[in-house]
Amino acid sequence: MNIIVLVKQVPDTTEVKLDPKTGNLIREGIESIINPDDVHALEAAIDLKESHGGKITVLSMGPPQAIDAISEAMGMGADEGILLSDRAFAGADTWATSTTLGKAIEKVENYDLVLCGRQAIDGDTAQIGPQVAEYLNLPQVSYAYDIEKVTKKSMVVKRRLEDGFEKILCPLPAVLTVIGDMNRPRYPHVARLIDACGEKAKIKIWNTADIGAQTRDVGLEGSLTHVIKTFAPKFKRQGEMLQGDTETIVEELVGKLKENMLI
């Protein structure tokens, strides 16, 4: 089974802060990681390869340093990597990103399955998987957390719902978006990681022309949505601090609750 895994390099968002003066993101000094859901997708791919054979290609769009994410994925067990990197890809919304990834996947021959994380922690959109599936005209199962009964033509996938799950029989090839319940990812293997970071690593770097796109299809130019402004969230509250010993405070709180018809 040949599998393509889509991964994204993301900043560790717990660290992201806004510059209070300019309102802009402070990105310096923030560690980059492979998006957590994508790591589960990788693990699922390696798991499938171990039981069914085949090849894993990891595909990422990002700036040149995103090659680190591909190396890490190969350290875990992916066989090959492709980095889509071009200045023209910058500023892409999910429309332009799914076009770019879709065109790249079309260049990769003979795949049976495309796996990716449900969503990335920097954007949280969960749109790329389904949009790539539509671009490729393939069936999709999102929020996947278990795979069973794998044959050459189909698999049974458990998909998480808010109040349970559903079992879906999905023909192949297909696109699956994976959530954290799927598995426990392994750590990269040191020797593999060293190989993946070396000069002989099987990593290709493709630009706009390599995937057969025009600059008007990709990046900001190819996007349909645009950020008009960004701002720090604001909160409006009464902000009254209650003073005194516990008994006094509790007395006062109950008074507030009564006053506002909360009890």
Added chain:
Amino acid sequence: MTVWVEVDLCNGCKRCVKTCPYGAVEVVDGKAHILDNCTSCGACIQACKPHALQTDVEPRKIPDFSDRKGIWVFAEQRDGVLTPVSLELLGKAQELAGDLGQGVSAVLLGYKVSDLCGKLGEYGADNVYLVEHRALKDYRTIAYAKAIEELVMAFKPNILLMGATHIGRDLAPRVSRRVGVGLTADCTDLSIDPEEKILLQTRPAFGGNVMATIANRYSRPQMATVRPGVMEVNRKAEKKTKIIKQRISLTEKEIGTKVLEVVREKKRGVKLDQAKVIVAGGRGVGSHEEMKALFSLAGTLEGEVAGTRIIVEEGWLPVEQQVGQTGQTVRPELYIACGISGAIQHRAGMLGSRYVIAINSDERAPIFGVADWGVVGDLHEVVPALTRKIKASKKKQGK
């Protein structure tokens, strides 16, 4: 295509720095500099009063969408029950419709679901587009996407909203790609730009550390998904609803997937999104054992218990009871935050609460910034005392 600075014209006012959504301009020694991460989006060019910022990028033409009318809401149902977010969206849609002078429509797909049309009308739909087919009984991505695609092509809506549920987040991106439009995910605010008359879509990004307002100028319908629990329902007394039935042909071959089994997992029945009172715990609670005090307070107030991500990771509460960016968004009448520091990821999930009480031993905890009433103190003392006091007060009132 680049943006450059005419240095002689630049007066160092920094308007460009404030405007740039990408943080790609800086002012050094009183002059603007464009950084490598500039995407040539052009936002700074309009902001620059002395016209020092220039570009060779031709402004993109906005197509004429004057024939696109109406605000549509995807009425998500499972087993004949509408999801609450569908009704919340109808509430917001009425407001947007008022600003645009256009109508509100619900899109209802399924099999034998026509008796839901009345309820959709009651909650604000002027029209219901109804597509019924045996193949639409259970939600399946391609079947639902095709049905919506055909409706969009036939009736040309201006705006299409869906709930950011597991179904909505599966369907919306598929539909957007299929009908060739942009999509904004998980919005927490929607409004109409008074001049351009376009939909302004505001959503948290970077784990809630940043809010971004996004526009969809180049394609229609303007599509967005909205988090459950964020918008308010607006029930109408009496309303005539027009039902527009649309036929569809669907084959199993084109749909591809088959639903073999749908399992509802029995839970304790905690529904945070509908709770009037939520008592939430964070790291400060200290141990599993000490969660009991929170349950006791919640019981007294007829509320539910929730927690931060840490509480769930510790295994003190199931994941369904997590509030925050990676958990649920809640909007109870009263939210009592116990031992919660108030990281932005948590605040993102509880900001819609009507009143907030914060109890924390650290007076600098950010949770106090979003609280109506703050108590600096030991929650292990305050929470039981509050429980006793409320019980006593209720007894007095004869409840």
